[in-house]
């Protein structure tokens with residue numbers, strides 16, 4: 001018999017998965033499906049970027065003093081509105097806002113979850129048609145339901161994440177997420193406007209061969225990283241070296257490629273940025289969650305990223321994530337040659 005319907009959409013899938021948790025009330029599923037819809041709206045704008053007046057700088061800077069692109073602000077607003085109206089999210093923290101956003105209407109206040117987001121990652125690449133992403137992380141709130149959320153709800157240990165994921169707006173648009181029980185990837189089929197399950201139970205190779213780092217910062221790297229880069233470039237048959245180097249400059253894109261192919265993404269501390277560049281709460285932790293649940297690792301150079309307790313919303317950390325063998329080696333180099 002011919003089959004006329006053989007897709008699993010993101011929305012179908014989150015509801016199917018919910019059945020694994022008999023006590024689940026569908027709140028997380030609802031949140032994920034709102035994130036999926038917002039991602040489609042952001043995707044629509046990105047794919048038209050050269051045609052409408054959305055490219056370029058907005059003329060403002062964000063809390064970290066970085067230039068905001070028009071699309072940074074657009075994506076921030078779309079995700080904020082989607083989460084506010086979901087009814088299951090009581091507050092949001094994003095790269096674009098100095099303070100947390102507290103949803104104060106009576107439904108949202110009762111929401112069980114808070115979300116941390118980098119609404120548009122790699123946005124300096126946007127004007128040049130290079131792939132970018134969005135990153136999200138979901139926690140159960142600590143403050144009682146019905147009250148306004150506070151900072152403590154957002155600066156939890158990465159280990160406390162209930163779900164996390166990202167969208168990569170690449171040659172195709174994909175949403176990858178995990179609720180701690182497998183990592184799943186959905187490709188947007190633009191003809192039907194649905195994210196369709198395309199990558200079931202993603203596992204990252206334990207032994208990777210790609211290293212991704214901005215080598216332009218080499219002179220400022222810690223000695224351990226300088227030596228590790230040289231190690232990657234040396235010839236050695238048993239470990240498959242020299243490794244190959246790839247760097248897009250969008251964390252999501254670099255991470256996504258390495259997740260599927262095996263490799264490591266590095267953003268070390270450097271002489272100009274002692275804590276590196278990437279933010280723990282909405283960049284490192286969600287990516288670390290995906291990495292670990294796919295069998296990989298994520299570290300700040302000596303300990304697991306998700307074991308850290310951030311002290312502030314926009315705190316940065318050196319970040320190393322990807323295949324286990326590579327993270328282990330990097331930690332060894334840093335420990336013996338210096339941070």
Ligand code: AHG
Nearest residue numbers: 118120121122123124214249250251
């Ligand atoms: P964002 O666009 O959200 O500020 O993030 C940019 C980040 C990240 O995506 C990327 O890995 C890194 O910046 C690249 O930094 P360099 O240009 O210093 O290599």
Ligand code: MN
Nearest residue numbers: 118121122283
């Ligand atoms: Mn980013």
Ligand code: MN
Nearest residue numbers: 095118120121
């Ligand atoms: Mn960003």
